[in-house]
Amino acid sequence: MDIKHYMQQLGQQARSASRAMARADSATRNRALTLIADAIERDAAQLRAANQLDMDAAAANGLAPAMLDRLALSDKAIATMVEGLRQIVALPDPIGEISGLKFRPSGIQVGQMRVPLGVIGIIYESRPNVTVDAAGLCIKSGNATILRGGSEAIHCNRALARLVKEGLAGAGLPEDGVQVVDTTDRAAVGALITMPQYVDVIVPRGGKGLIARLMEEATVPMIKHLDGICHVYIDAKADLKKAVDIGFNAKCHRYGTCNTMETLLVARAIAPAVLPQLAKLYATKQVELRADPEALAILTAAGYPHLAAATEEDWSTEYLAAILAVKIVAGTDEAIEHINHYSSKHTESIITEDHTDAMRFLREVDSASVMINASTRFADGFEYGLGAEIGISNDKLHARGPVGLEGLTSLKYVVFGHGEVRQ
Amino acid sequence: MDIKHYMQQLGQQARSASRAMARADSATRNRALTLIADAIERDAAQLRAANQLDMDAAAANGLAPAMLDRLALSDKAIATMVEGLRQIVALPDPIGEISGLKFRPSGIQVGQMRVPLGVIGIIYESRPNVTVDAAGLCIKSGNATILRGGSEAIHCNRALARLVKEGLAGAGLPEDGVQVVDTTDRAAVGALITMPQYVDVIVPRGGKGLIARLMEEATVPMIKHLDGICHVYIDAKADLKKAVDIGFNAKCHRYGTCNTMETLLVARAIAPAVLPQLAKLYATKQVELRADPEALAILTAAGYPHLAAATEEDWSTEYLAAILAVKIVAGTDEAIEHINHYSSKHTESIITEDHTDAMRFLREVDSASVMINASTRFADGFEYGLGAEIGISNDKLHARGPVGLEGLTSLKYVVFGHGEVRQ
Known part of the structure; x- marks a missing residue:
């Protein structure tokens, strides 16, 4: 099979189906989502069997336990997928809203849809589960979609694709509204990302x-x-309790997430007060602190056991682990x-009671999420x-930060005239 | 001179200046715009002299008269530039607005800035004039900018760049906030479009x-x-006068603009009534009509003098001239x-009195501007x-259709907390 040709065919079918998907009213799209949820519930046993084929193959191929864990489709995971679809049904329809309709001096009325x-x-x-989550969000937002999951999950994804198509057809929508790439050939990805027509x-969802x-x-x-190299900055005017609570939560709530703090900045004036308190909490989790010379001195004096000197590289490292870079700064x-x-x-937070500094930080820090007195862990759809999250964007164009259904839409101009011509 | 190195230097300087541009308050940015306008008024004679150098060189190089015309900087063009800057000063500041600030169950308040x-x-x-227009819009929206104008205009652009930098410095903004690429080497463009860092x-402004x-x-x-291959569709339920007025205006108001109609679609039921009336107006402008067989028969019977049979190619041709493709269709x-x-x-318009058809056209036509009973010529910032127009976008991501100051901005999430941590 010629992969490029196959992918172009999927592309053409998707483009053609996208018209009917866009035209469909809210009730039809919600009906499809409900039918898919029902079908997944009905065929849970078959899905688990398909997943078992994938699990057996993966185990035979020596896949790492963490990867096997991700691949597994438990009864609970199936119930969560079904519940997720029903939640998407309950979200407001993002499509068709007309906003800002205003009359212009020429007589035309201009707005955006x-x-x-x-x-x-x-x-x-x-x-x-991404197969079903992503299909659900795309159906809800009136888009056609092409899904390319990991090759290890191919049997399960095929089975899910059948149920999704069953739901689409049951609601009178084109089956090609959602297509799962049915090959494990890696060239399929290369083709998918180079056919803008x-x-x-x-939307890449992965590492x-x-x-x-x-x-x-x-x-x-x-x-x-x-x-996500996220920062918390503890200002000289920080409330100590807020600083300690947030400094601990932003690092230790979960290590592997992109909104976890990786570098802690502390104002010189408050460092001797706040660092030893924070260190007591970090010590309970054996967090390794990689500190600049000033912070190192304070933490050494406080007897912190897991200390190292920070190198230049530490300031731009995403640890995703119980490691934190610490630096003393003069101020905001x-x-x-x-x-x-x-x-x-990605996400940065200032801890301070000073209004002017807080607002300056909010304005001048050039990140997708900027926070005052809150844990970076809140950066989440x-x-x-947002009701749902299809991904997170670090880019500035189109969507920035957590991306919900609205990120899968666009605004076109609509003009209501009464026979006006341009003078 | 190594062009790539030179462009990277401009890029670094722009990135560094962009921080101060973004930080500047409304009054500072407006002050810079006013100082630039004043300086251009003051140095009008020098600008004309610089332009004369460009004009002489261009004439010696045998530049076409239409191109010489574009290159010329008349007193009127200078006055228009100055007036344009003062209008930009009067526009509301697009930067810093915080919208949608809402409390969440966790206690944090989330909005977008x-x-x-x-x-x-x-x-x-x-x-x-683009040098000044574009610099003005970028300063107003708090951006740094790198301007690369045509090599024919290099003397004039250098002179304008000096005045822009004088205005920036006078307002306390970095001179590198606006940089004009000071080389006519074409490799500069290649470098500029490949340094995303x-x-x-x-924003390309050109053909x-x-x-x-x-x-x-x-x-x-x-x-x-x-x-801009723009369409007007005259529905069977169209008001004849509106159809004729708009069908004539959309084609003949100006031929060279991207929002000019290039294909006219007419519902079969109304074609015998509307086409002969429209043809009378088109005849006054010697518009060549390239018609499908049915339209050809009607127009031949009406004795239209500038007729040709449309080929498949005509349906996807942007004529930018007194030529129009005409096709009869069954309906909406x-x-x-x-x-x-x-x-x-780009832009399409339906002419109809039927509400259901009008709203269906509005929703189902996948173009940046979709109109009901209005001339496509209205698709303009x-x-x-929008107050100003930096360009027009046919893309769906970020900005679609005419792009004003808002298209040069992005939304970041802002979170107001009170010490909240993630549970």
Whole structure:
């Protein structure tokens, strides 16, 4: 099989199906989602059997236990997928809203209408639940989608694709509205990210390695984020309790997430007061602190057991582990400068009671999420109230930060006239 | 001089200046704009002299008269530039607005703040006024900018650059906030569009040839449009007077603009009534009509003098001239299908008194501007009330249709907390 030809065929079919997907009313799209949820519940046993084929093959291929864990589709995971679809049904329809309709001196009335983007390509790794989550969000937002999951999950993804198509057909929508790439050939990814005539945007959901690889080749725009080097800055005017609570939570709530703090900046004036208190909490989790000379002196004096001297590299490292870089700064200016230089522009937070400094930090820090007195761990589509999250964007164009259904839409201008011509 | 090295230096300087540009308050940015306007008024004679150098060189190089005309900087053109800057001063500041600030169940308050994109690259041809217009819009929106004008205008652009820098410095902003590429080497363009680390977006302002060339190579995102193959569809339920007025205006108001109609679609039922009336008006302008067989029969019977049979190619041609493709369709379905297939997704209009058909056209036509009973010529930033227009986008991501100051901005999430941590 010629992979490029096969992918172009999927692309053409998606483009063609995207018209019917965009035209469908809210009730039809919600009906499809409900039918898919029902079908998954009905066929849970078959899905588990398909997943078992994948698990057996993966185990035979010596896949690492952590990867096997991601690949597994438990009864609970199936119930969560079904529940996720029903939650998407309950979200407001993002499509068709007309906003800002205003009369102009010429007599025409101009506004903007929210419309689907068209065809979304989703590239992900081995978690089979992404197949259903992503299909659900694309159906809800009136888009056609091409899903390319990890090759380890191919049996399970095929089984899920059948149920998704059953649901689409049951609601009178084209089966090609959601297509799962049915080959494990890696060339399929290369083809998908280089056919802008058929695919409007790619959403990669996976690790840094996957995304770095895609960035080299993609000619289709992507909604992506590479890494999360997030900062908390404890200002001289910080409330000590807030500083300690947030400094601990932002690092230790979860280590492997992109909104976890990786570097802590502390104002010189408050460092002797706040660092020893924070160190007591970090010690309970054996967090390794990589400190600049000043912080090192304070932490050494406090008898902190897991200490190392920070190197230049530490300021731009995403540890995703119980490691934290710590640096003393003169004040807000130096903190902002450090962050705008080293941050991956994901999420940063200032802890302070000083209003002017807080507002300056909010304005001048050039990251997708900027916070005052809150843990960076809140940077998340659900915590922000988006209802769902298709991904996170570190880019500035189109969507920035957590991306919900709205990120899968576009605004077109609509003009209501009464026979007006241009003078 | 190593062009790549030179451009990277401009890029670094722009990135560094962009921080101060973004930080500057409204009054400072407006002060810079006013100082630039004053300096241009003061040095009008010197600007004309610099322009004369360009004109002489261009004439010696045998530049076509139409190009010489674009290059010329008359007193009137200078006054228009100055007036344009003063109008930009009067526009509301797009930067810093916080919207949608809402409390979440966790206690944090989440909203979005409008912020500059960072560094904008503008690539244009020989009109020197673009240098000032583009610089003005970028300063107003808090961005740094790198301007690359046509090599024919280099003397005038240098002179304008000096005045822009004088205005920036006078307001206490970095002179590198606006940089004019000071080389006529074409490699500068290649470098500018491939340094995403320094440039956040490219706005090409120029013909199809320029943009097609950029699209091949650019790795920096672009706000661009390639062509405008705009349609008017006269529905069976159209008001005859509106249909004739708009059908004439959309084609004949100006031929060379991207929002000019290039294909007229007419419902079969109304064609015998509307086409002969329209033909009378087109005849006054000697418009060549390239018609499908049915339209050809009606127009021949009406004795239209400038007729040709349309070929398949005509449906996807942007004439930018007194030529119009004409096709009879069964009704709204066929019109939408034709448009979504052949249009460049710029602007389309339906002429009808039927509400259901009008709203279906509005929703189902996948173009940047979709109109009911209005001339396609209204697709324009000023007509839409954007206050200014930096360009037009045919893309779906980020900005679509006419792009005003808002298109040079991005939204970041802001979180107001009170010590909240993630549970």
